[in-house]
Amino acid sequence: MADPPAHLGDAHNFGRRVSLRDGRVEKPRTLLWEWLLSSAESPLRRRLDEAAERDGLGREAFGFLPDLAFSDPHARDGGAVEQIALTPLAALSADERGELARVVGRALALFSWLGLSDLHWENLALGADARGRFVFAPLDVEIILADLSLPTETKLLPDADPEYAAISRHACGVRRALPYLGKPVDAAALVAMAAAYRTTLGLLDRHARALADVFAQLPAVRQAPIRVCLRGTDEYVHARTRPPWPPLLDAEIEQLDRGDIPYFFRLYGQPGIHYYGDPSLEKVERLPLEGDVPQPDPILSIARGLGSPTRKRLREEGLFTVLGAFDHEALAGRHVSDGIEVTFTPRTIVVKPPKGEELHAHRDLGAFVGSVYLPCRCGEVLTPLVPRVTVCEAAPATVERALRRRAAPRRRGR
Numbered sequence: 001m002a003d004p005p006a007h008l009g010d011a012h013n014f015g016r017r018v019s020l021r022d023g024r025v026e027k028p029r030t031l032l033w034e035w036l037l038s039s040a041e042s043p044l045r046r047r048l049d050e051a052a053e054r055d056g057l058g059r060e061a062f063g064f065l066p067d068l069a070f071s072d073p074h075a076r077d078g079g080a081v082e083q084i085a086l087t088p089l090a091a092l093s094a095d096e097r098g099e100l101a102r103v104v105g106r107a108l109a110l111f112s113w114l115g116l117s118d119l120h121w122e123n124l125a126l127g128a129d130a131r132g133r134f135v136f137a138p139l140d141v142e143i144i145l146a147d148l149s150l151p152t153e154t155k156l157l158p159d160a161d162p163e164y165a166a167i168s169r170h171a172c173g174v175r176r177a178l179p180y181l182g183k184p185v186d187a188a189a190l191v192a193m194a195a196a197y198r199t200t201l202g203l204l205d206r207h208a209r210a211l212a213d214v215f216a217q218l219p220a221v222r223q224a225p226i227r228v229c230l231r232g233t234d235e236y237v238h239a240r241t242r243p244p245w246p247p248l249l250d251a252e253i254e255q256l257d258r259g260d261i262p263y264f265f266r267l268y269g270q271p272g273i274h275y276y277g278d279p280s281l282e283k284v285e286r287l288p289l290e291g292d293v294p295q296p297d298p299i300l301s302i303a304r305g306l307g308s309p310t311r312k313r314l315r316e317e318g319l320f321t322v323l324g325a326f327d328h329e330a331l332a333g334r335h336v337s338d339g340i341e342v343t344f345t346p347r348t349i350v351v352k353p354p355k356g357e358e359l360h361a362h363r364d365l366g367a368f369v370g371s372v373y374l375p376c377r378c379g380e381v382l383t384p385l386v387p388r389v390t391v392c393e394a395a396p397a398t399v400e401r402a403l404r405r406r407a408a409p410r411r412r413g414r
Contacts (some may be wrong), residue, residue: 008388010233010270012263014279020083024071030224033141035073036214037114038066042073043214048110051207057199062110064103064127064136070106074220075279082126086127086135086384092180094188098337101189103134104177106115106198108151111138112314115300118229120171127384136177139385143226143267145215147298149310149319150368151197158370159323167220167232168368170392174325175379184328187335195338197322198353201315209305216302219362222393225265227379228273236261241368251275251296252289266296317368323349323371324365370396 008018008025016028036044045065052061066086073081075233092100109284111119119138129135151157156173157167182188212378215221234258235244248256255262255275264287274298277283287293300306327349334343341352344363351359378392
């Protein structure tokens with residue numbers, strides 16, 4: 001007799017919940033986006049491997065992504081995915097720290113370029129696969145194709161928004177790597193990370209049309225929900241005792257009243273923010289397109305080859321955002337890695353790429369990104385997955401509550 005499923009996470013969409021059964025994670029939502037990233041047999045993964053091999057990075061450049069089996073990645077209402085199985089990383093040599101730093105840099109570039117978000121540390125796996133390769137990848141991929149201009153928008157790096165700065169610093173996904181890279185990360189590893197970020201973005205830009213064609217050739221892309229988070233889960237949990245601001249929408253109250261954490265989504269090529277209106281998930285409702293209500297953020301255009309004016313900012317300001325997140329007063333001097341030269345002076349960071357003009361930034365980058373260095377170690381665990389409940393004794397109560405859940409508030413559009 002099979003063991004009963006173990007429920008994971010919150011209830012959404014008329015009581016549906018993720019569950020674990022016999023080594024498979026059953027998810028009552030589309031698996032298309034996860035399949036594209038987490039199956040080595042997906043057309044996106046094959047195209048990425050081909051592009052990396054063609055450009056000289058090597059076919060294993062994106063080997064930090066897992067290879068999982070999926071039941072039906074094209075079904076809108078969900079399916080099952082193989083449970084990820086990784087071993088904890090051992091203590092790393094200097095060369096291995098450099099390689100892990102490159103993995104983090106490639107991941108920051110890939111996930112930012114593809115418009116992934118919600119990559120807080122509870123949603124990330126970090127360990128070694130059966131072949132001994134570093135794996136650093138999300139467990140859930142629900143938000144994709146967002147037109148991002150900085151890697152902070154993935155939630156891998158801490159957003160500098162003062163309203164959410166404390167939560168964002170605690171929850172940012174790259175903190176998973178700090179037990180291995182060190183606090184602070186040394187200059188050689190940080191420059192290797194920055195170089196990998198820059199090189200990977202260059203590869204993705206060069207092969208943008210071919211990667212866009214992968215999405216264009218999948219009919220399910222236009223039917224697969226892309227999640228939209230209007231506010232953090234913690235706000236919903238405490239909504240009755242601490243009414244949130246802005247006030248709850250009628251659609252949020254409706255879902256809370258039936259015992260769900262509200263779930264909203266967008267559909268590629270269609271306007272507005274949607275939610276399900278009946279238990280069969282056949283009835284799709286939509287928030288108003290005008291008025292004082294949330295509106296979806298910009299999305300990348302598949303027809304235009306996933307191009308966007310924000311790509312330049314992602315390359316240039318994003319590079320300094322990566323450096324700024326890991327910057328520390330101990331870093332000084334000139335360092336070179338993979339063709340990129342970075343010089344840390346008391347007041348500035350100077351980046352000299354192999355080609356192109358020298359780039360300068362003031363060392364105080366707090367207006368763009370928060371520091372990943374905190375005195376606490378919540379999230380900085382040595383296990384491949386973060387424990388389901390993590391309490392930070394060093395954090396204020398508001399941050400502690402957020403760490404108990406997948407709190408990653410997003411701005412509300414108007």
